[in-house]
């Protein structure tokens with residue numbers, strides 16, 4: 001319809017105030033790419049690729065335009081016959097291979113523990129290799145694997161399997177532990193199936209859609225084999241991808257029927273007997289785009305945090321605007337991403353909360369990595385809840 005209702009929702013339009021940086025202009029470029037026959041200029045491609053894929057435009061569109069899949073399909077066409085940079089090709093390989101991920105985890109651990117990181121940071125090498133942002137978000141990984149099963153604390157009411165994907169287990173163990181503790185506390189055994197793999201989101205959104213059916217098959221098989229009540233995810237970025245796995249056959253429908261965001265599952269199964277300790281913190285909620293614009297279940301976070309007596313929970317102002325993390329966007333478009341993050345950091349500074357919560361690991365990682373980051377840390381809401389058990 002080209003009505004323009006999506007324009008004001010777009011973070012890149014907020015940054016640049018340019019028609020080329022609007023969803024509407026990008027859709028015209030996508031139309032050219034998908035229909036073929038018309039030349040797409042280099043400038044049109046630059047503006048298309050500066051999209052964060054936050055999908056805020058979808059929520060504003062009266063025509064229910066499916067921007068996410070249009071963008072993915074255009075990227076798939078553009079990537080045909082295109083040579084990838086070594087960095088991009090290695091990132092895909094890392095996500096695909098457990099063995100390579102293990103090697104990376106060992107390397108990161110050595111890099112940080114040996115003191116090499118501080119040396120390299122001072123040397124200027126990171127700037128030369130264009131790796132400043134990647135270094136900024138690097139964290140000491142957890143080296144031990146998770147157990148196959150975590151039994152409920154008291155009487156077992158059921159069983160759930162936790163989706164750990166590709167990077168959560170080594171890099172966000174704190175949240176996985178919190179999820180396990182909470183699920184055990186409400187009476188559920190937690191299983192961690194080893195056959196699961198990455199959700200496939202990075203491949204889906206970056207022109208490598210041909211690899212996605214394999215991720216889907218492996219994940220469906222890993223969970224279908226289990227006698228469980230639910231498949232539970234903790235990161236909304238992965239959850240948004242899992243939620244959009246095709247449902248055009250029985251395995252697809254079954255997988256979807258058992259899929260839950262951990263916040264929703266906890267809320268639905270929270271027993272009256274379970275009381276949390278009081279906590280008088282002022283908490284600001286950052287709503288990740290994957291949660292707000294795709295899963296649309298951001299209210300669950302507020303409801304769940306209300307289980308903590310004494311807590312003061314408020315939305316962070318500007319919650320409808322992306323923080324800049326945007327999957328790999330923080331690495332591919334560091335300047336745009338940093339400007340959006342600065343806006344978020346200003347909102348945090350004016351709200352002056354004791355803590356900020358975000359249900360997406362990528363947002364928390366990116367907000368916490370800012371050099372100018374306030375002393376207020378961004379954590380997963382589950383961490384706060386588990387601390388009050």
Ligand code: SF4
Nearest residue numbers: 001002003004006061
């Ligand atoms: S994408 Fe939707 S909201 Fe945006 S211009 Fe087109 S019809 Fe309007």
Ligand code: SF4
Nearest residue numbers: 010051052054055057
């Ligand atoms: S996905 Fe986000 S950044 Fe991309 S066009 Fe839509 S609103 Fe703008």
